[in-house]
Amino acid sequence: MELIGKIVEIGTTQKVSDKFQKREFVVETKDKTNGYEFVNYVKFSLLKDKVNIIDETFLYLEVKVSFNIKGSKKEVNGETRYYTSLDAWKIDKLVL
Numbered sequence: 001m002e003l004i005g006k007i008v009e010i011g012t013t014q015k016v017s018d019k020f021q022k023r024e025f026v027v028e029t030k031d032k033t034n035g036y037e038f039v040n041y042v043k044f045s046l047l048k049d050k051v052n053i054i055d056e057t058f059l060y061l062e063v064k065v066s067f068n069i070k071g072s073k074k075e076v077n078g079e080t081r082y083y084t085s086l087d088a089w090k091i092d093k094l095v096l
Contacts, residue, residue, distance in 0.1 A: 003042060003065050004094065005029035007058050013051045023051040025058075025088075027065060044088040054091055066090035 005027040013023045023046045031038045044067060046054060067088040074081050 001067055006060060006062050010054060010056060010059055021051050022047050025054060044086045046088050050089055062094040064092045064094055
């Protein structure tokens, strides 16, 4: 899947283990419907070797993010919980 918007936040790389690291960033999108503007903030994750495809030079730029949606189900204290993650694998700077 793909999403176009402006990067408004870039987190630091988190080392989870010797073989796994992650970095999160947020993209702002704006949709206009019936004269109203709706702003959405979408948080993505970069995993493993993909953490280096973004740096601070991307902040406040328009980009196209290519990503996969992943979902999981976990039992926590007898309760079923569902989690959704948006794992980015490519970020293109856009010239508008």
